[in-house]
Amino acid sequence: xxxxxCAIGCGNWSCSKHGPSYAKYAATHDDTELTACCDIxxxxxxxxxxxFGFARHYTDFAQMLNTERPxxxxxxxxxxxTCELSCAILExxxxxxxxxxxxxxxxxxxxxxxxxxxxxxxxxxxxxxxYMPLMRELKRLLSERFDPSEIQHIRYDxxxxxxxxxxxxxxxxxxxxxxxxxxxxxxxxxxxxxxxFPEHGANVANxxxxxxxxxxxxxxxxxxxxxGVVVExxxxxxxxxxxxxxxxxxxEGVDFxxxxxxxEKGRLKWQVTGPxxxxxxxxxxxxxxxxxxxxxxxxxxxxxxPAGDLKSARQSVELAEHMRxxxxxxxx
Numbered sequence: 024x025x026x027x028x029c030a031i032g033c034g035n036w037s038c039s040k041h042g043p044s045y046a047k048y049a050a051t052h053d054d055t056e057l058t059a060c061c062d063i064x065x066x067x068x069x070x071x072x073x074x075f076g077f078a079r080h081y082t083d084f085a086q087m088l089n090t091e092r093p094x095x096x097x098x099x100x101x102x103x104x105t106c107e108l109s110c111a112i113l114e115x116x117x118x119x120x121x122x123x124x125x126x127x128x129x130x131x132x133x134x135x136x137x138x139x140x141x142x143x144x145x146x147x148x149x150x151x152x153x154y155m156p157l158m159r160e161l162k163r164l165l166s167e168r169f170d171p172s173e174i175q176h177i178r179y180d181x182x183x184x185x186x187x188x189x190x191x192x193x194x195x196x197x198x199x200x201x202x203x204x205x206x207x208x209x210x211x212x213x214x215x216x217x218x219x220f221p222e223h224g225a226n227v228a229n230x231x232x233x234x235x236x237x238x239x240x241x242x243x244x245x246x247x248x249x250x251g252v253v254v255e256x257x258x259x260x261x262x263x264x265x266x267x268x269x270x271x272x273x274x275e276g277v278d279f280x281x282x283x284x285x286x287e288k289g290r291l292k293w294q295v296t297g298p299x300x301x302x303x304x305x306x307x308x309x310x311x312x313x314x315x316x317x318x319x320x321x322x323x324x325x326x327x328x329p330a331g332d333l334k335s336a337r338q339s340v341e342l343a344e345h346m347r348x349x350x351x352x353x354x355x
Contacts, residue, residue: 032100033062033071155311186248208238
C-alpha cells in the first residue's frame with residue numbers, strides 16, 4: 024500500500040524548498056505517492072504538479088482531501104490563513120505538518136492544539152532549524168557532553184538585509200525557537216528591549232532578548248532586520264567548551280552552506296560543514312526543510328507522534344506575540 028502525500032500551498036517558498044523535498048522523498052521511497060497538490064491559483068497548482076511529480080491538482084483543499092484520503096497533509100503557506108486551514112484539516116483527522124508560525128497568537132495556536140486533541144490527529148510545526156542537519160550535530164555534541172543545566176550561555180543572532188516587514192515577528196520566531204531548542208529547556212524569564220526605526224517603516228526595529236531558561240542557562244537573542252548582511256549564528260558556552268554554529272539560511276547568506284565548530288580549552292577540536300551532514304549541498308537539504316519533512320513522514324509511517332508538535336511550539340508563539348505587542352517582560 025502506498026504512502027499518500029497531499030500538499031496545500033504552491034507559492035514561492037513551497038516551490039523553492041518543500042516541492043524539491045517531496046520529490047526527493049518520493050524518489051528515495053518507492054512506496055510514496057505524491058497524490059495531489061492544491062492552490063487557489065490554478066496555474067500555480069498546475070505548475071507545481073508538473074514540476075514535482077504530483078498526480079493531480081486541486082483549487083479546493085477540502086475537495087482534495089475528501090477525494091484523495093491522504094496519509095499525510097503538508098500545509099505550506101504562511102500568514103493569517105494558517106490557523107483556519109490547520110484547524111479544518113486537523114478536525115478532518117489528517118496528520119498535518121504546517122509552516123511556521125503555527126498561528127500568530129496564543130489564542131490561534133490554542134485553537135489548533137484543541138483541534139488536534141479533539142481528533143487525535145498528529146501534528147508537526149515546520150521549524151526547520153530544529154531539523155537542520157548542522158543543528159542536529161550541535162545538539163548531538165551537546166547531549167554527549169553536557170546536561171542542559173551545564174550549558175552556561177547561548178548567543179543567537181538573526182541578522183537580515185532590508186527586511187522592513189510591518190510584522191517581523193513571524194521571521195524572528197525562528198531565533199526564539201532555535202535558542203530554546205539548543206538550550207533543551209523552556210524560557211523561564213525574558214526581558215525584551217527594542218530600538219525602533221520609524222524612518223524605515225512602521226514597526227521596524229531591532230529586538231534584543233535577555234533570557235533565562237528553566238535549566239539555569241542564560242541567553243542573548245539578537246534580532247536586527249535592516250543591516251548589511253544575511254547571517255544567522257549561534258554560540259554555546261559550557262565549561263572548557265564552546266560551540267559555534269553558522270546557520271545555512273539561504274545561498275545569499277555569507278555563511279552558506281554553514282558549519283559547526285567545537286572548541287575545547289582554546290583549541291579547535293572538531294568541525295563539520297553543511298553538505299557533509301546534509302546528504303547534499305542544495306539549500307533545502309542544508310537548511311533543514313528536507314529533514315523536517317522526512318522526520319514527519321517517517322513518524323506518520325511508523326505510528327509515532329512527532330516530537331515537534333503544536334504543543335512544543337506554543338511558548339515560541341507566545342514570545343513572538345510579546346515581541347509583536349512590544350511588551351518588555353515575559354515570565355513563564
